[in-house]
Structures are given as structure tokens and as C-alpha cells.
Amino acid sequence: xxxxxxxxxxxxxxxxxxxxxxxxxxxxxxxxxxxxxxxxxxxxxxxxxxxxxxxxxxxxxxxxxxxxxxxxxxxxxxxxxxxxxxxxxxxxxxxxxxxxxxxxxxxxxxxxxxxxxxxxxxxxxxxxxxxxxxxxxxxxxxxxxxxxxxxxxxxxxxxxxxxxxxxxxxxxxxxxxxxxxxxxxxxxxxxxxxxxxxxxxxxxxxxxxxxxxxxxxxxxxxxxxxxxxxxxxxxxx
Amino acid sequence: xxxxxxxxxxxxxxxxxxxxxxxxxxxxxxxxxxxxxxxxxxxxxxxxxxxxxxxxxxxxxxxxxxxxxxxxxxxxxxxxxxxxxxxxxxxxxxxxxxxxxxxxxxxxxxxxxxxxxxxxxxxxxxxxxxxxxxxxxxxxxxxxxxxxxxxxxxxxxxxxxxxxxxxxxxxxxxxxxxxxxxxxxxxxxxxxxxxxxxxxxxxxxxxxxxxxxxxxxxxxxxxxxxxxxxxxxxxxxxxxxxxxxxxxxxxxxxxxxxxxxxxxxxxxxxxxxxxxxxxxxxxxxxxxxxxxxxxxxxxxxxxxxxxxxxxxxxxxxxxxxxxxxxxxxxxxxxxxxxxxxxxxxxxxxxxxxxxxxxxxxxxxxxxxxxxxxxxxxxxxxxxxxxxxxxxxxxxxxxxxxxxxxxxxxxxxxxxxxxxxxxxxxxxxxxxxx
Numbered sequence: 001x002x003x004x005x006x007x008x009x010x011x012x013x014x015x016x017x018x019x020x021x022x023x024x025x026x027x028x029x030x031x032x033x034x035x036x037x038x039x040x041x042x043x044x045x046x047x048x049x050x051x052x053x054x055x056x057x058x059x060x061x062x063x064x065x066x067x068x069x070x071x072x073x074x075x076x077x078x079x080x081x082x083x084x085x086x087x088x089x090x091x092x093x094x095x096x097x098x099x100x101x102x103x104x105x106x107x108x109x110x111x112x113x114x115x116x117x118x119x120x121x122x123x124x125x126x127x128x129x130x131x132x133x134x135x136x137x138x139x140x141x142x143x144x145x146x147x148x149x150x151x152x153x154x155x156x157x158x159x160x161x162x163x164x165x166x167x168x169x170x171x172x173x174x175x176x177x178x179x180x181x182x183x184x185x186x187x188x189x190x191x192x193x194x195x196x197x198x199x200x201x202x203x204x205x206x207x208x209x210x211x212x213x214x215x216x217x218x219x220x221x222x223x224x225x226x227x228x229x230x231x232x233x234x235x236x237x
Numbered sequence: 238x239x240x241x242x243x244x245x246x247x248x249x250x251x252x253x254x255x256x257x258x259x260x261x262x263x264x265x266x267x268x269x270x271x272x273x274x275x276x277x278x279x280x281x282x283x284x285x286x287x288x289x290x291x292x293x294x295x296x297x298x299x300x301x302x303x304x305x306x307x308x309x310x311x312x313x314x315x316x317x318x319x320x321x322x323x324x325x326x327x328x329x330x331x332x333x334x335x336x337x338x339x340x341x342x343x344x345x346x347x348x349x350x351x352x353x354x355x356x357x358x359x360x361x362x363x364x365x366x367x368x369x370x371x372x373x374x375x376x377x378x379x380x381x382x383x384x385x386x387x388x389x390x391x392x393x394x395x396x397x398x399x400x401x402x403x404x405x406x407x408x409x410x411x412x413x414x415x416x417x418x419x420x421x422x423x424x425x426x427x428x429x430x431x432x433x434x435x436x437x438x439x440x441x442x443x444x445x446x447x448x449x450x451x452x453x454x455x456x457x458x459x460x461x462x463x464x465x466x467x468x469x470x471x472x473x474x475x476x477x478x479x480x481x482x483x484x485x486x487x488x489x490x491x492x493x494x495x496x497x498x499x500x501x502x503x504x505x506x507x508x509x510x511x512x513x514x515x516x517x518x519x520x521x522x523x524x525x526x527x528x529x530x531x532x533x534x535x536x537x538x539x540x541x542x543x544x545x546x547x548x549x550x551x552x553x554x555x556x557x558x559x560x561x562x563x564x565x566x567x568x569x570x571x572x573x574x575x576x577x578x579x580x581x582x583x584x585x586x587x588x589x590x591x592x593x594x595x596x597x598x599x600x601x602x603x604x605x606x607x608x609x610x611x612x613x614x615x616x617x618x619x620x621x622x623x624x625x626x627x628x629x630x631x632x633x634x635x636x637x638x639x640x641x642x643x644x645x646x647x648x649x650x651x652x653x654x655x656x657x658x659x660x661x662x663x664x665x666x667x668x669x670x
Binding site for chain 2: 039045046050052177180181
């Protein structure tokens with residue numbers, strides 16, 4: 001087993017948990033970070049018992065920008081890869097933008113500097129198809145994710161010469177706590193485990209780029225993006 | 238949402254009570270006056286069906302393992318397949334496993350499942366050290382064989398009616414390899430089949446597939462499969478096997494008396510005469526059906542019922558002879574007819590096994606099936622038998638009650654911990670559990 005460490009930011013989400021388990025299954029040790037450390041302790045124990053890897057939990061608050069640098073610096077051992085999975089659909093405009101975009105961009109910038117210096121690592125950012133076109137149902141969240149998508153694409157460009165792949169994940173509908181109770185079409189809905197497996201496969205091949213977990217979402221969004229306004233504005237999307 | 242058990246019968250409209258942690262479970266309990274916990278939905282009938290149900294798969298964490306004793310502590314929603322995947326490569330296996338690995342730990346306890354080693358190892362409950370049970374009063378009680386044993390034994394096999402199993406601790410067993418040395422004995426009739434079971438009483442694992450469409454001199458012909466973990470230095474590996482998937486419900490005519498008869502004859506004739514040896518992996522030996530995803534769909538969208546009963550050893554032969562004869566004469570054959578010799582009954586009042594032979598059969602749902610099964614019930618009762626709640630969707634209350642002599646002691650425990658019967662299922666209502 002390799003003794004590499006992965007940092008998972010927003011490790012309490014179902015998707016993050018699935019990604020972390022997939023890496024742990026393949027021998028990766030884990031820094032789990034989020035605001036709810038009680039939940040992380042239980043998950044750390046789970047990873048340790050189930051996969052025989054080391055796992056540690058850390059307090060991390062995406063909105064507390066000033067704490068990001070020291071948070072990242074104290075991680076020991078330093079991570080060989082990062083999965084950024086935090087995000088929220090709830091709250092006022094400020095919370096939604098600052099969590100999904102500003103907080104994400106701030107910590108990613110710190111990580112990118114480090115990986116560039118070390119000439120190693122990879123970055124996975126969980127973005128969203130919601131960022132592909134603003135829609136009345138979730139444009140605050142969508143616009144922040146659009147910002148994150150653009151930020152990740154810029155990082156990918158910047159870190160290419162350092163050999164650090166940057167992967168933007170657009171999961172589409174996924175059956176998680178966030179979507180519980182919504183009536184999602186089965187064929188279009190991924191399971192968190194699908195996300196975990198798809199991300200791990202891409203990282204293993206050292207490939208960045210954009211990952212639609214269910215390929216059909218690439219085409220759905222292609223259509224939505226190209227709908228002319230006079231049609232789009234009349235839809236309920 | 239539409240909900241059914243593995244047999245796709247009955248189907249009801251039910252509402253999930255999503256919970257993410259113990260606090261969530263307690264809140265659901267405060268807000269609801271009737272619910273049942275549901276694991277991976279692999280019980281066949283209506284045991285895990287109710288208007289409101291708690292999906293337990295979300296509770297899927299391991300929390301401790303003792304390398305010295307093999308004691309594993311994990312959440313109720315952990316799948317047995319997850320345990321095998323993590324622990325078989327480290328030299329540990331489930332002490333007791335049923336014929337599918339796609340069930341949860343909570344389900345294994347609530348059904349007090351058994352496996353091919355029942356005659357030597359008993360049921361799943363016999364590996365359990367303790368259970369953290371959320372009871373109707375909103376408290377979590379840690380119950381075990383030495384800690385409120387009445388509650389513990391009622392919870393094992395209790396079909397989720399004593400509370401919600403939140404977490405449990407149970408022993409895994411050490412295995413020398415992940416390879417099974419398997420032997421198959423081909424028998425020509427029921428007498429030979431019984432003799433083969435008796436001769437192999439020492440085999441750690443044994444089960445027989447029986448050709449249920451034969452009559453007269455061939456009645457009860459079978460393939461008895463025995464085996465054990467190989468200790469000649471084989472590897473410790475595990476790769477989950479999934480070969481094919483049944484994508485949609487097959488049309489109703491796919492399974493008919495001809496295709497089932499042909500399948501049974503072919504399967505029987507493919508095995509060499511006498512005894513044959515083979516080395517196989519864990520999935521092939523314990524979980525052959527898990528290789529076919531959604532195999533329940535071969536019975537079509539009307540679904541099927543599994544009929545499983547057990548007869549005390551003294552009356553097993555005459556009872557099985559009569560029942561197999563009924564089945565063959567009515568051409569109600571089943572792909573899967575599984576015969577197993579069990580060891581003594583345990584202390585759990587609703588646990589299914591007792592010392593004797595059990596037979597499990599699948600029947601596609603057809604008009605007239607239930608009256609046919611009622612006739613089998615009568616023969617089964619005449620011979621002192623009982624049916625298995627986990628497989629059941631249709632048995633009548635009287636038949637059920639006659640089979641479980643210790644039912645009153647179960648009811649007493651349930652009335653003590655859940656006087657309002659908050660935990661209930663369509664099955665518990667149907668049977669007046």
C-alpha cells in the first residue's frame with residue numbers, strides 16, 4: 001500500500017465521503033476536514049477499521065478565509081492530492097457565494113501554490129452542472145459554481161506545466177442528503193459511489209479536465225446552454 | 238414511493254423517513270406513530286413494508302475491530318458484502334452468512350439469518366455480542382445475552398419489532414484462505430439425500446439443491462454440496478463477482494412448467510454421478526445468486542413468493558415426501574429448491590431454525606398459488622413445522638402461531654419495550670405479531 005495522504009475539504013458530504021472511501025480502499029490515508037468534526041471522527045474510525053488506513057479529522061471553515069493558510073500548513077503529512085467537496089445551496093446570497101466560490105478559491109490558491117512549488121499533487125473540485133447556465137431554480141448556487149468552474153479551469157491551465165492535474169467534477173443529479181425527498185429520474189441520477197469511482201479512475205490515470213459522472217449530463221447541459229432566451233425564459237427549469 | 242420486498246409482492250406506496258444520525262432517528266420516532274426499519278430490502282415479503290419506513294443503509298460505518306477476538310463493531314446499515322470485502326483479505330469471514338451477501342447487519346439480526354453451517358454454528362445471533370437498540374421510549378439500550386437477555390433474544394429474529402438496531406458487535410471467524418474445497422454428492426432419491434446429509438453431518442458447510450419436479454422413484458433427487466475453507470496455503474483474496482444483470486422484468490411466460498422442468502433436469506444431469514470435488518471461491522460457494530443482479534426480475538412484474546418451511550427431524554422424511562409429491566403433481570416447480578439439515582433451535586423465540594430439514598422454494602405469483610400453498614401449510618403443520626417470516630408474504634395467522642410455540646414470550650417483551658407498537662410492519666399486522 002502506498003502511504004499517500006489525501007485532503008478532503010467538506011468531508012461530511014455524501015459525495016466527499018464516497019470519494020474518500022474509494023481512495024482509502026486503494027490504500028490512501030486521509031485528512032478529513034469540515035466544520036462538523038464529530039461526524040468526521042466517526043468517519044475517520046470507519047476508514048481506519050474498514051480499510052486499514054490512517055485517517056485524521058480537522059476543523060475547517062470555508063468562510064473563515066483568514067484561517068485557511070494556517071489550516072493548510074499544519075497538515076502533517078502534507079497531502080499529495082486534494083478533493084474540494086464543500087458547498088451549500090442554502091442561505092443568503094453572501095453565504096452561498098462565499099462558501100461555494102470565495103472560500104473555495106481562497107483555499108485552492110494556497111494549495112496550488114504549494115503543489116506548484118513541490119511539482120506534485122492533483123486537485124479535484126466538485127463543481128456543478130448548475131454553473132453551466134443560470135436558471136431561476138438555483139442561480140445563486142449556480143453562479144458561484146460557474147465561478148468555481150472557471151477558477152478550476154484557470155488552475156488547470158496554470159498547473160499544467162507543473163504536472164499537477166486539475167479535475168472539475170460535474171456530478172449532475174446525485175442521490176445525497178442534499179437531494180433527499182426530491183423526485184429525481186433514476187436514469188439521470190448518480191449514486192455517491194459512482195462519483196467516488198469515477199473520480200478515482202480519472203486521478204489514477206493522472207487526468208484532469210471535466211468529468212460528467214453520467215455522460216448524458218454533458219448533452220443535457222449542451223442543450224440547455226444553447227436554448228435561445230425566448231424559449232429558455234418560458235421554461236420552468 | 239413504490240416499495241416492495243425482494244419478491245416484488247406485495248407492492249405498496251410508502252414514505253421514507255430519512256435520518257442521518259441517531260438524533261434524526263429519535264426525531265422520527267417522536268413524530269411518527271408507526272414505522273419499520275428497512276435495510277437493503279432483501280427480505281422477500283412484507284416484513285420491511287409499512288406506510289413509513291426508515292432507510293437504514295445510510296448508517297454504514299464500521300467503528301471498531303479487535304484483531305485478537307475478531308469482534309467487529311459496526312452500524313446496522315453495513316452490508317455483509319462490505320464486511321467480506323474488507324476482512325476476507327485479512328483472514329476473517331462472517332461466522333454465519335445466508336445465501337446472499339447483499340443484506341445489512343441489522344437485517345441479519347432482525348431475521349436471525351442462518352447459513353450452510355447452521356448444524357454446527359447456529360444462527361447469526363449466536364455470533365452477536367451486543368446490540369445498540371433504539372426503543373420506542375427514545376433511548377438506546379445496549380442489550381446482549383447477559384444484558385436484558387429477554388430483549389436481546391426477542392430482537393434477534395424479531396423482525397425489527399422491538400426497536401431500531403443502530404449498531405451491533407459480533408464475532409468474525411478466522412479463516413486460513415479464501416478458497417473453498419467443495420464436494421458435490423449426487424443422489425437418486427429422497428432416501429439417499431437424507432442419508433447423504435447424515436453422512437456429512439461433520440462437514441462445516443452443507444446444503445442441497447433438490448429437483449422438485451420429480452415423482453415416484455426419483456422424488457427428492459438432489460445435489461448435496463458440502464465444503465470448507467481450504468487450509469493448504471491458498472490465497473486470501475476477494476474480488477466481488479458480478480456476472481450479469483437482469484435489466485427488466487421478464488414477461489410472465491418466460492417461466493413455465495416446461496422451462497423450469499428443463500432447467501432442473503439439465504442442472505441435475507450436468508453434475509457427475511457419485512461425488513465430485515472442486516476448488517471454488519467464496520462467491521461461488523456461498524452467494525451463487527448474487528452473481529445475477531436483480532434476479533428477482535425473472536419472475537416478471539407480478540412477482541413471486543418464496544415458501545420456506547422447516548420440519549422436525551422425526552417427521553421430516555414423511556412430510557417432505559408428501560410436499561414434494563404435491564409440488565410435482567401440481568407442476569408448481571421452482572428453479573430453486575434448497576434443502577438443508579439444521580442443528581438445534583436457539584433461544585430466540587421467533588428464530589426460524591429447529592433441528593430438522595428445511596425446504597425453500599420460489600413460486601411465481603399465479604392465480605391459485607395461495608390456495609395451493611395453504612394446502613402445503615396444512616401438511617407442514619401436520620408434521621410439526623413452521624414457516625420463515627423473512628421469506629413470507631402470505632401465511633395465515635393461525636398457521637404462523639401454531640409454528641412458533643414461544644410466541645407469547647416474544648409478545649411479552651414487545652409489549653414491555655413498545656406498548657404502543659410504534660414499530661410495525663404489514664407482516665406484523667397481518668400476523669398479529
